[in-house]
Amino acid sequence: MSRMPDTEAFLRELLIRTAEAHGGYERDVLGGVYDEAWPRWYAAFMARTLAAEGYAIERPG
Template structure:
């Protein structure tokens, strides 16, 4: 099985999150800066990864 290029997946998701967050700040926050943006990004990316069928798991020894 070929390894998954997680860098490309994460880069794509970050670009999508940036665009979605820009809209969130403009439309939901009335143009104000979102001081809680790290939490927003984490929540957004967690949902996006799950929708794509990915989940982050800790590698185990063995």
Template sequence: MNPAQNEILLGLLKQAAAAHGVHEQEDLGGVYDEAWPEWYAEHMTRALADQGLRIVPVDTRAGG
């Protein structure tokens, strides 16, 4: 991963953490969210799309 990719993911994780705290307080009434990984994945996928980015598989076949 290059430094720019690292910065994008770091920024998204920080934004997701803050947004998830609000979600737990406001939507779940302060209850711990057992499904937090799913929530983070959806939130980060949406945030990447909002920035015009997406996660795609890398073709690891020879010559691919």
């Protein structure tokens, strides 16, 4: 598992990338319709992106 550098900056960049990707999804897939389920879409996109980059979120314990 990779160690995250500056966590706040890392998450900010990931959110920006996710928002940009979601904008394309709303435009291209949903035909410009507001996505009521955007939190689910964001979570899935972010989880896939983190996994692809070698990160894992683990519960302490």
